[in-house]
Amino acid sequence: xxxxxxxxxxxxxxxxxxxxxxxxxxxxxxxxxxxxxxxxxxxxxxxxxxxxxxxxxxxxxxxxxxxxxxxxxxxxxxxxxxxxxxxxxxxxxxxxxxxxxxxxxxxxxxxxxxxxxxxxxxxxxxxxxxxxxxxxxxxxxxxxxxxxxxxxxxxxxxxxxxxxxxxxxxxxxxxxxxxxxxxxxxxxxxxxxxxxxxxxxxxxxxxxxxxxxxxxxxxxxxxxxxxxxxxxxxxxxxxxxxxxxxxxxxxxxxxxxxxxxxxxxxxxxx
Numbered sequence: 702x703x704x705x706x707x708x709x710x711x712x713x714x715x716x717x718x719x720x721x722x723x724x725x726x727x728x729x730x731x732x733x734x735x736x737x738x739x740x741x742x743x744x745x746x747x748x749x750x751x752x753x754x755x756x757x758x759x760x761x762x763x764x765x766x767x768x769x770x771x772x773x774x775x776x777x778x779x780x781x782x783x784x785x786x787x788x789x790x791x792x793x794x795x796x797x798x799x800x801x802x803x804x805x806x807x808x809x810x811x812x813x814x815x816x817x818x819x820x821x822x823x824x825x826x827x828x829x830x831x832x833x834x835x836x837x838x839x840x841x842x843x844x845x846x847x848x849x850x851x852x853x854x855x856x857x858x859x860x861x862x863x864x865x866x867x868x869x870x871x872x873x874x875x876x877x878x879x880x881x882x883x884x885x886x887x888x889x890x891x892x893x894x895x896x897x898x899x900x901x902x903x904x905x906x907x908x909x910x911x912x913x914x915x916x917x918x919x920x921x922x923x924x925x926x927x928x929x930x931x932x933x934x935x936x937x938x939x940x941x942x943x944x945x946x947x948x949x950x951x952x953x954x955x956x957x958x959x960x961x962x963x964x965x966x967x968x969x970x971x
Contacts, residue, residue, distance in 0.1 A: 710802040713786030713809065716741060717801075719793050720760065720774045722767045723747055726793030726930055730754045733797050733924075739785075743774050769893050776886045776896070781873045791925065792867035799924040804914065808870045813912040814878040816870030817904060820863040821916040826851055826901045829863055833895060846892045850902075861901040865916060868925060881907045 718741045721728065728742055731754045745760035746767070762770035775790055787805050791797065808816040823829050830847055833839055839847070854861055871878060881903060888899035904911050917925045 710806045710809075711737065713737065713805075714784065715739070715787045715789065715805060716781060716785045717789045717791060717797060718743065718778070719755075719791050719795075720744075720771050721747055721793040722760065722771045728755050728757075728793070729796035729928060731797040733800050735802075743779075745770065766893065769890065772889055772893070772896055773886065775869075776882050776889065778871065778873075778882070783874055785873055788871045788873050790869040790871070792927075794928050794930050795867050796926045796928060797924070798926045799922050801924055804870070804924065808912055808914075809872065811912045812910075814872050814875035814881055814910040815904075815907075816912045816914055817864040817866075817900070818868050818914045819916050820865050820897075821918055823863050825863050826861050826898050827855070829895075829897060833898075839894060843892055843894050847895075847898050850892075851898075854902075854905075859905065861905055862913070863897070864900055864904065864913075866897045866900055867927065868917070870912075870914075875910070877907070877910050881910065 715738045717731070717738060719728070720743045722744070723746045731740055734754065740755045742755040742757045743760040744757055745762065760770065760774060762773060764770040764773065778788060778790070781788055787809060789801070789805075804816075820829070823832065826847075830844070830851070834844055851861075871882075884906065885896070885900055885903035888902055889896045891899075917923065
């Protein structure tokens with residue numbers, strides 16, 4: 702296994718990959734393109750528009766659940782063998798906008814199998830679970846499952862962190878990486894809704910081989926930018942369009958109502 706010190710990023714070869722299933726996201730052109738970094742997008746059921754800078758690879762997954770198909774490649778990844786010294790997953794909504802040289806060098810010199818970024822807004826999975834419940838993200842049964850799974854950690858007063866699962870740094874040649882990721886995927890498939898809630902458990906169980914990074918928005922020089930999910934952006938645009946179309950109709954109905962009220966008052970006067 703190679704050992705890296707800060708500034709030795711150039712010694713290795715690195716992969717940044719994403720997974721897009723259906724029309725949930727669109728590829729974002731990377732703004733950081735060193736010669737020893739490859740960009741690969743695994744896609745299924747979508748046209749990889751805006752793919753400049755990415756090599757697209759069809760995602761073959763027979764799972765009828767697109768979320769599970771996405772998370773399988775996100776968490777377990779493909780068999781990259783020893784071609785890459787670091788493999789970095791980025792969510793389909795995230796654009797690489799700055800240099801990862803220092804982060805990769807720091808990660809490789811740590812000896813860890815996985816690098817995770819602390820969540821920007823919340824500090825533990827209980828806060829995340831409450832936030833999901835507030836917006837109706839879970840069914841009653843799904844919420845109860847997650848609450849029960851986290852209960853032993855609360856009873857033992859174990860502090861579980863919370864991480865932004867939109868970016869993951871992996872060391873593919875690390876002998877313990879596969880077991881860690883299989884454990885996380887197994888936890889996720891027990892309640893395949895929110896992988897951000899199962900990740901803290903897998904990280905805590907394998908904490909000796911996981912490196913924590915501050916969230917990328919805390920940096921002076923940004924490395925990532927998170928765009929709205931493509932499907933969400935389209936929904937917002939549709940609502941604005943609907944509002945624009947309905948506004949004239951609303952004005953017509955309001956005028957009609959005023960006319961009816963005026964006529965009714967006139968009838969009462971008579």
